[in-house]
Each structure stands twice: as structure tokens, then as C-alpha cells.
Amino acid sequence: MVNKVSKGYKWLMLCLVGLGYTTCCMTIWMYYSYYDLMQKYFGATNTQMGYLGTITGLVMIVCWPVGGMVADKVSMRKSFLACMAFTVVFFVILAGLKNFNVYMVMLFASCIMMGVYYTLFGKIVKGVSTPETEGKNTGYFWAIYSLGGSVIGAFGSYFVTKMGMAGWRPLMYLFIGLAVVCAVVCYFSLKEDRFNDWTQLDTNKEKPKFEMKSVSKVLLMPEIWVASLIYFTMLMITCAGIRAVSMMGSVYMVPLGIVTFIGVFRQYIGRVILSPVSGFMIDKWGSSMKVIRLLLVITLVGMAAFFIFPVGGDYFWVGILLVVCCTIGYGMQAPCWMTPISEIGVPVAYHGTAIGLYNGIGCISDAFIYVLCGNWVDKYGDVKGNQISIGFICGMLVLCFVLTLVESKMIEKRRDALGRPLPLKAS
Template sequence: MSYLLNKMGIRGSLRKNFGAIVILAFTGSVIFALPFFRFEYYDAYVSTYHLTNTQMGVFGTVIGVFGIVSYLFGGVVADGMSVKKIIVLSPILTGLGGLLHLLPLRFWGLVGIYALWGISTTFAFWPACVKAVRVMSDKDSQGKAYGFFEGMQSVAGAFTALVAVLIFKWGTSGAGNEVLAMKYVILFYSFTNIAMGIVALYTVEDDKIVLDADKVSFKGIKKVLKNPAVWIICLVSFCNHVFCLSIYYYIPYVTDILGAAVAFGAMMGVLRKFGSIGGNIVGGYLADKFGTGKLMLSAYIVMLVGQIAIFFVPAGVKSSTIIVTILFITILTFFHMNYAMAWTMMSEGAVPIEYCGTAAGLICTAGAIPETFISLFAGNMIDNHPGIAGYRYFFIFLTIVIALGLVLILIWKAYLKRAKMDKSKIDEKAMDKLKQYV
């Protein structure tokens, strides 16, 4: 194993803590399966629980509202609380929420479940993971560290999603009972979450993940808010999460508008996860070699071109499903380069490591804001503009968001250039002052 890691260029702290990062990644993958699996089985979920597209959007809004509050305070907690406790309790609570989902609940009962998931999947869990990965890797391997962290999440997510598809198909193969098949999928994801919490309990060691903090403190928020780099990363995170939540609507577009089967839509979700593996890991190596800014700029350009190309794919043509699926995977591969590398911007922008958890919490808060309106906005647009029109209007909005992300990366590159020049001037002044005493 050591030989293989060495060949892959994984050395130093990253090599020493690689196993711990894999556990964090696997846990981070399964914890988001329950709150978002409804998108991969969109049509079946709507019919099973007798929902409208707008009600489906409400679930996303609930997760977003609870996520904003959770991330804001959870980032501070992540700078002072045991990572082990966070990654053990979070997936177990999420899994228990899944078991509650099996009860004969109506719409408002489901809202309560999504509120629970809004807390259990966010709060201190994600900021703690982000900080832990940064602490457990060297400065010159941040890209690879976050690339493998996101990539291993995709590996675990692809595997569990594939198993879930097989379970769903098995559940519908007999009597074609989608309600029963949906319950099997929920059970699978629930027990997987609980199992990962138990695995973390016996495998994660607190002394292996040092967070460099003695206690929970809110003083870091003020210092973090004064850092321009954090604000730019927050805006990039906002755009990334708008897209992250929006990509789920490619699946009902392919099934509802282009006429593909529900199982094919679920397989698109699996292909998305496999495509993201390459984007995450390859993106990590490229970011370490060429710089985060250059990589993200290139990725946004490819995303923009791919998104525009979808408008030229005609509906009602048999080959359209395949073309849109190929574009979908291409866009998603480059998106995941951006998504993983956004965290390396903290290191590139010199965000102090002792406030990394607090900064991650604020960045996650910015990322959670789209959850309050994207699903509701998309669902309402699809309901009010039946057929292809609703999806086309939503895709126009998505194209604008990608273009905004591209502009933000240009601003980021300009900021880094200016910061480098300012630092050079400070160094020159210090050197001139020193010469006076020599």
C-alpha cells in the first residue's frame, strides 16, 4: 500500500493520514444519500407520497433553512469539538431519520424528517471534515487531499447508489410495487448510515486528527469576516451549490420530457457519481500542478459550453437521451473539479488554519443558501410551465449562474495577483528597514 501511495505522489502528512481521510470521505458520502435520494427516484417518489413538484421543492427549502443555521454555528464548533464525536453521531442520527421516514407520514410529517436531516447532515459535520482534511495534509498537497476526499466520496456514493438501484429494480420486478421498492431503498440507506457511524466509532482516533483548538469560541468569526478571500470563496461556493442542487433536474428532464425509464434516470445518478471520481481526483493533481484558479477557470468554461449545448438537443428524438446523458456526465465531471478545489482556495488565499473550521462553516452557510430556494424555484417553474418549457427556463437560469461563477474565478485570480504584489511590497519595506541596521 505504501508503495502504491508513493507512486501516486502521496507523501508526507497526506500519506500518513490517508486512511483517516478515506473514512471521512465514505461517511461524508452516505450521510447525504437519504436527504437527496428523492431526486434520483423523482417520479417514483412523487407518486409514492402523492406530492407536487412544488412540495418536493419545499423539502429542499427546509434542509436549506436548517442548514444555514447549522453551518453558521457548526463551523465554530468544528474548531473546538472532537471530530470523532461529530462523525459518529451525525450519520447515526441521519440513519434514524431514515427509519422514521418509513412511518405512514403525510407531507408535513416528511417536512419534519427533512428538518432533522437538515441538522444531522450539516451542523459541525462538514466544516469538521473540511478542516480535518486540510490539517492532515501538507500545503503542497492540498489539491490531492481534497481531490481524493471528494473522489472517495464519489466511489462510495457510486457503489451505494448502484446497490440502491438494484434493490429498487428487485423491489419492482415482482408486482411492480414502487412503494415497497422505495421503502427497501430507504432501509438500505438508513442502515448504511448507522453502520458508518459505528465504523467511525471504532476506527477514528482523535489524536490522529488534531484540530489545533482548545475550546469552542466565536471570536474567530470576526477575523474570518474581515478576510476578502473568504467572501470570494463564499460567492463561489454559492454558485457551486446552486449548480449542485440544480443538476438533479437533468434526471426528471430525461425521464419526463425525453421519455427515458425511471431506472435509466436512477442510473444517470450512478453515472454522475462515477464521472465525479475522475473530476475530483484528476482535478486535485491538476490544481497542485497548475494552480486552483487556472483549473477552476477552465472547468467553468467547459461547463458553460456544455450547458449551452443542451439547448440545441431536440426533444422527441430517440438519440437525444444519449446526447443529453453524455453532456450531463461531461458537465458533471468538470463541475466536480470545481467543487473539490473550492476548498483548496482557503489555502491558496492564506486563510489561517486555526480558523479553518469557522471559515468552512461560513462558506458552507453561503453554500446552504441555495437550498432554501432552488428546489422550490425549480419545482414551481416546472409546475407553472408544463412540459419542456419549464425545464428550458430553469436551464437558462442555470447557465447564468455558471457564467457568474466564471466571472468570480477571474476576480479571484486578480485578487491573488494583487495580494502577491502587496506582499512583495511589504517584504521590500521590511528588507529596506533591515538594511538600515546592517
Template sequence: MKGKLRKNIPTLIILIIAGEMIYTLPYFRNYYYDVFLNAFQLTNTQMGTLGSAYGVCCLISYIFGGYVADRWKTKHLLSISLFATGILGFTLLLYPPYPVLLLIYAAWGITSIMTFWVALIKAVRSLASENEQGKAFGFFEGGRGAAKIIESALVLGLFAFLTKQLSDKLALTSVIIFYSVMCILLGFMIMLLYKEPGNNNSDELKEKSNKKFDWAILLRILKMPTTWLAAILILTSYAMINSFYYITPYATSAFGASTIIAAALGYFSQYCRPIGSFGSGIIGDRIGISNMVIIGYCVLAIGLAALIVLPGKPSFILLLLVFIAIIYISMYALQATHFAILVEGDYPVEITGTVAMPLMIIGYSGEIFMPIVAGACLDHWSGTDGYKVLFSILLGLTIVGLITAIIWQRVTKEKRKANVLQKREMIAS
């Protein structure tokens, strides 16, 4: 198992790019909002409904994604998902009417989540040995951030060039073609490069995993305290990821930041993502994933507390940027540990899909309630008070996450000791 991740780096890079590119088609309309609106002759309400259709199907897909991932081969699921997403992208070139667009976005909710996301997590886990899970997911999340930076810069440059040379609609067409072709090419590359992991498990839970998805395994997983603790860890950290974009209007409202600086803050998060993810993965494998999680929550709490108490004056704008960087880096550091920490909970790779079912349903539920909570705070409290109440709620969730991580360490004490011994034996050999 020594050096397993290093041998699989080419495959990991393909998975990283695929994990970023498959979501460009469902979301690119937000980056080219006005052009998309005019090209497809939509109203703002219809534009928003496309996102709702995608979101509803994503929620349903989270429920069944684990079942699908443990039922069929990972390679086939990933490839078919990318093929289907790309083909659906090509249908946009017909500039179909609104009802057809709704169906396309709903279908993307299935192809990018139900048949793809959990299978992708399972694939990443399989590329690394137990003592490399932090690096694997750190590189995965950080790589997705780096891929996003490169992809958005290239496509935006292409769009700007073609807009001047041709027209907005033809430039949008080129963007659609690029994303669709990339998805299909990545599907072929995964089909050629990815190899299904062998199964050499020994204990009862792992032997049952040979049967692929098994409801008895799910029931047993639900009885394990680590399952619920992991779900809370994802929920409390993902709530920040669902809400960080409220920092931008807060900077404008409280600190008088210009619209340019405010926009830069949004992009700034993507530059912090590789730092947080890579750092979390490397450090996590050295000191233990749960230790890294505790550090991440502590740093995030400091950043949020500072954001709340910092006086809203233009003279403090540079200090604000420092605290925002702290929040972004720790936020993505925690995201990189969402599935890496499973190695401390004694879950074999073969049942990753089954484990992911409760984790995703509970952990990603912040996508549903955090926008509602944020909206209620901003409507109820005027001015910057609403933002501070929202950040206080996020600080409270961060503290809950910190306490949960400490409990996790106590519950997984024996398994973590076994991991340390295994790591020493590997080094000695």
C-alpha cells in the same frame, strides 16, 4: 508533511463513505417514492413537506454549522452525527405517523449538516498538506460519486430481490435497516481511525484559532476579500449543480429523447462525477487550484453555450450527450475545488468552520433561489424556450464565476507564490 495524504488514505476512504451514506436516509424516499408513499400512508403533499422540513433545518444548520465545527472536536461531531442519523433511521421501522416523520426529517437536517458537514470539510482538509488540497477534495468528491454508484446499485438489487421474494414494504424495511446500520458502523470507525490535527500555527490569525470559534476571527474573515470571492465561486458553480436535472426534461422536449434515455441522463451525471472530481484534484495540485477553477468555468461555459445553440433535432442526440458530459464533468470539477481553493486564501485548517459560515450561507443559497428561477422561466416561456432562458442564466453565472476566479488570482498572487516556493523546498528535501 510530505506524503501526508497518502498516509491518511484509509481515513479519507472512511470519510468519503460517511459523507455519502449519511445523506441516504434523508433522500432515499425519492428513489422508492411510491413504495415509501404507500408504506407510510402519505399524500404527495405530505411527501413534499418532508423534504421542506429537512431543507429548512439544513438552511438553519448552514448558518450555525461553522460555529459548531470550530467549537467541538471534529471526531466527536462526525461520530455523534452518524450515530444520531442511524438511530433516527431505525425509528422509521416503527412506521410512525406523519407528524413524527416531520420531526425525524427536521432532525436529520441538523445531524447531517449542522454537526456534520463543516466538520467533515475540516476533517478532509486536515488529512492533506497545503500542496495536496486539490487531490484531497478531488478524491473526496469523486469518491462520494463512486460510493453513490456502488451503494445505489447494491441497495437497488437488494430491494428488487426482496420485493419478489417477500413484499414491497419488507423490502423497504431492509433498505432502512441497511442505511441505518451503515451510519452507526461508520460512526464507530471514525471514532477509532480519525485523529485530531495538531496545531503548530504561528501568525496572529492562527494563534487566535487555538481558542476555537472566535467572533473576532469571523469579523476579520469577513473583511478579507478572498472570503467574498470564494463565496461567489461557490454560488456560481453550485447554481449549476442545483439545476442540472433540468437537462433531462429538456432532452425529452427538444430532442425527442425516450423516457429510458432521459432517465439514463440522470444517472449519467454520477458517472461523470468521479472523472471531474478526480481530474480536478490531480490537475489542480499540479497547475494551481485557481488555474483549475478558471479551466473549469471555461469548459462549463462552452458546454452550456453549445446546449443553448444546438438545434433541437433527434439526429443531434449523440452530440447532445457529448455536451452534457462536458457540463457534468466541469460542474463536478468545480465542486471539488470549493474548499480546496482555501489554501490559496491563507486560511488555517483550525478555523475552517468559521470560514465556512459565510461561504455556505452565500454559496449554497442557490438551493433556495435556483428552483424558483427555473420554475419562473419554464412557466413564463413555453416549450423549449424556457429551458434555453434558464441555461442562459446559468451561462451568465458561469461567466461571473470565471471573472471572479481571475480576480481571485490577482488578490492571492503573493500567497500562491509562497505555496510554489514551499512545494519546491519539499521536493528538494
């Protein structure tokens, strides 16, 4: 496939969708980064805040597939502008809203928007890529998103530190401003005819035009379902990392300076560096499944050390090792969330639909794993509760490893049937 996208336009689109995701994803997952601030602003209880993760996780199971079909049906430009318009309205309301129940209603609407945007950015990244560069470009996307979130987070922390709760409104204005800028850039620059034509890789039997009657064929592809289960289990690495960090102070008595360093490591190195590295590896090896197996092994090494060595302050390095291994797994997995769809050989016209189904199934784990592990810690204490939690996640990651072996075989058979070379390696 010939690459007709210039480097300048590629980076413009990657920055557009990366920074667009920085702002619009906060309409749903703001509590991940600003939990305490939101709780104080709304006067919400911990139970109410806990509902945010469970409810959005469950609602998104439906919104991912629906959003994927919308992203396939509506033009990229219109979809992107609609998402940015929604984001602006959302944060304008949130800048003056203090009613938690109204916020919950807004959150439901945000889930629909995010279902569209999440599949949309996958299509745009794919459009400026070739089969040999999709992995690294996906990694660049996640790095740009992380940098954008870090910059806004730094300003937000400054506002709150200097102004107290009055800093809430300027923080909302930052998200609004970024959404407006992205909308303007999109309006003048996002043109699908400048993207690479992936339909060249479709077979004659697979129609390049989206048709509802053919959606069921995509939804029933066994390769997508196995990939979704891989995603489902792999996502638990994030929870393992959170549990590991929580143990550093309460169990391993790690000094504050080291904890701070690890926090910076997780925020910046985890995505800004490791995601592009992972993307390069996907392109070089021609398989996201191989990269997933590598990051699983690294993560499991940290978990093995956690169970082999005693728990306590004398073995604080074990806690650090666990956090580092989980961070590497967390940072490397992001490019692997999208690239399997291309490797499976899903028709381009149904790429968004496939991503929607893939995420809908894969993200189910987000709806229960945090609550489940939290309950174990509350019931059995920091040491035993975390041992049960890490042990459960460890078992899921072993299952994930086995599933990647199965998926590799399935992808190979499908690509042979489609008459495409395997693997697609970067030169």
C-alpha cells in the same frame, strides 16, 4: 510542511469520512436519489416533496455557519461519533415512520447535524493532506462517497424491485449498518495527533486556538465572501444538468439506450473519476480558481451549442453534448468546494467556521434555482422554459468566471501579506 500521515492512515480516514457522508447526507438529501420511493412511502404530494428542497435549502443557510463553529469547538472524534449516532437514530425512526409531518421535523434536526458533518469532513481531509495534496485527497473523498452511494443505491433498487414498498425497511438498515461501522472505525482510529499540523502555516498574529471573539474577523474576510459567491453561481451547473437530462426525452427524443448510458455516465464518471482528476489539477496548478475557470468554459461550450443549433430530434447530439458538458462541470467542481478556504489562508482554528459561512452563502442558490427553473418550464413549455432556464444559468456562470479572476487577485494579495508562497504547487 512535513507530511507525517502514512498512506494507510490517509486512506482509512478518507474512506471513513467518505462513507460516513454516504449515510449521514441521506438524512437530508434522500429525496434526491429516492424521490418516487419516498413519495409512495409517505403518500406525499409533489408539492409536499417540493418543499423538502426549499425548506432544507433555507434552513441550511443558518446551519452551515453554526455547524462550522461547532466543528471548530468540539473535537473531531466526538463530533463524528455524535453525527453517526444521530444518523442511526434517524434511520431507526424512519424505518417505521410513515408520518410526513414528523419526517419534516426530523429533517430540521438533520440540518443541524449536517452543518457539523460537512465542515468536519473538510477538516479531516485537510488533516491528512498537505498544501500540495489537499486537492486530490478532496477528490478521492468525493469518489469514495459516490461509490458508497452507488452500492447502497444498487441494493436499495434490488430490495424495492423484489419486495415492493417492503424494501423500504432493508434500505434503512443499510444506512444504519454503514453508520454503525463508521462509528466503530472512528472510535478506534480517529486521532487528531496523527494529522498534519497546518498551524505551522499560520502567522504569529493569528492564534491557533478557537476563540469566539475572533470569529467576526474570519466572517468578515472579503476573500471568503467572494469565494461564497463563486460557489453560489457554480452550483447552478447541477440544475443545468438536471434540466438538460429532462430535455433529452421530451425535446431531443434521445433513444432510451443512450439516455441510460448518459445516466450511468453522470452517476459514476461525474464524481468517481472527474473529482480526483479535478483534485490533481488543483494540486498541479496550485489554484482551484484555475480549475473552476476550466470547468466553466467546458460547461458554457455545451450551453452555447444549445442556443446555436435548432431544438429537436434531428439535433439530439446537442442535447447529449449539453448533458456531457454539464456532467463534466458537475464532477469537476466538487473538490473546488473546499480548497479555496486553504488557499485564502484562513487560520486553521477557524477552518470549520469559514467552511460554514462559505456553504451558508453558496448554497442559497439551491433554495430557489430548482423552483425558479421549474416554474419557467411549467409556464412557457419544455422548449422556451428550458431556454430561459439555461440562459439564466449561463449568465450566472459568466459572472462566476469573472468572480474567479477577482478572487485570484485577492488570494494573491492576502498570501503576499501573510508571507506565504503562491501558488502552492505539487512537485
